[in-house]
Amino acid sequence: MQRIPTDGGGSFGQNPFAALSSEGMPAAGPEPVPPAPLPPAKPKNRGRVDIIRQKAGRGGKTVTVVTHFVGIGLPEKEKLAKAMQKACGTGGTVKDGQIEIQGDKRDEVAKILTEAGFKPVFAGG
Numbered sequence: 001m002q003r004i005p006t007d008g009g010g011s012f013g014q015n016p017f018a019a020l021s022s023e024g025m026p027a028a029g030p031e032p033v034p035p036a037p038l039p040p041a042k043p044k045n046r047g048r049v050d051i052i053r054q055k056a057g058r059g060g061k062t063v064t065v066v067t068h069f070v071g072i073g074l075p076e077k078e079k080l081a082k083a084m085q086k087a088c089g090t091g092g093t094v095k096d097g098q099i100e101i102q103g104d105k106r107d108e109v110a111k112i113l114t115e116a117g118f119k120p121v122f123a124g125g
Contacts, residue, residue: 044117045117045119046070046071046072046116046117046118046119047068047069047070047071047118047119048068048118048119048120048121049066049067049068049069049113049118049119049120049121050066050067050068050120050121050122050123050124051064051065051066051106051109051110051113051120051121051122051123052064052065052066052067052123052124053065053104053106053124054124061102062103062104063100063101063102063103064100064101064102064103064104064105064106064109065098065099065100065101066080066084066098066099066100066101066109066113066120067097067098069097074094077094077097077099078094080099080112080113080116081093081094081099081101083112084099084101084105084108084109084112085101087108087111087112088101088102088103088105088108088109090102090103090105106122110122
């Protein structure tokens, strides 16, 4: 039986790049400089929204309602509602253009709205 050398000996075949030369090619330029990182963007002012605590007509249960959104569509309201539900650990919904969160969670809701660029105002009782 014949042994196969393992010393890296000869090549397996012809190198297709051996016949190429770098003559006539442009010299390598300096390393490109990466762009400077942008400063964190401040959330734009997206307007005032009212945060209301309601109990009437809800069987004695307290609900936090966010109203008066301007220039925001249903998908974004649903996304905000989902974030509020997660932060508050409660349920909620988007109904009639308003976000309703179960319980008196005005402070948590105000924090999320501020981070999203809105100016929350506590209204009502």
